């Protein structure tokens with residue numbers, strides 16, 4: 531089997547995998563959630579790079595010709611180093627792609643006022659990757675960013691429907707809008723955040739739209755595979771979906787459906 535590898539610090543990447551599988555069910559997929567070491571969003575550059583590299587090495591050992599880092603924090607802090615320093619040594623024909631570039635290429639098409647708000651982990655905001663990437667494609671846009679360090683822990687602990695989630699969503703959304711009241715488009719730049727989408731919409735002023743990444747990343751991957759037959763033809767097509775977690779399989783199986791939209795039966799791996 532030569533599946534497409536999809537990686538996240540925990541469950542969030544399942545919101546991306548769900549959209550990818552919906553558009554391209556024919557391929558085999560292998561998902562790895564590093565739940566034992568999540569969240570990544572509050573960790574240093576060195577730590578996120580080290581953890582992500584270990585996960586990429588494992589996915590390459592599982593024969594993935596293509597790996598998607600379905601995690602903004604890993605895409606911001608580890609992707610470039612892995613592409614430029616490690617892949618040549620590990621497997622020069624394999625490819626590792628992130629989620630920040632495809633999102634940045636597209637997000638300008640959503641706004642009418644030219645004012646975009648980014649909600650993300652502290653690591654993604656501090657890297658400034660979104661402001662830099664979006665400005666390459668849409669230099670006229672105004673970008674405001676708000677770090678939401680409590681959101682991933684709330685979601686990973688299954689508290690996203692509770693009153694504690696309401697408190698932190700309202701707080702961070704208000705802080706984002708205070709930076710620039712002209713924002714008409716809010717990007718959920720963390721793959722966990724779609725689970726808070728209803729609360730985020732409720733906390734935003736009327737007329738502000740919320741954009742999730744899953745569909746954007748899936749469309750971009752489809753386009754990439756059309757343009758890269760040398761990669762596409764390596765991917766096996768038996769419709770397999772394999773799920774691995776670095777933490778408890780029972781926990782993964784009970785939480786995953788909220789993100790993936792269907793039940794899963796995961797395996798454990800020690801990294």
Ligand code: DGL
Pocket residue numbers: 538539540542543568569570571572600601602603604651654682719720721722
């Ligand atoms: N889903 C990851 C992201 O997109 C969450 C990061 C974390 O583990 O804090 O950034």
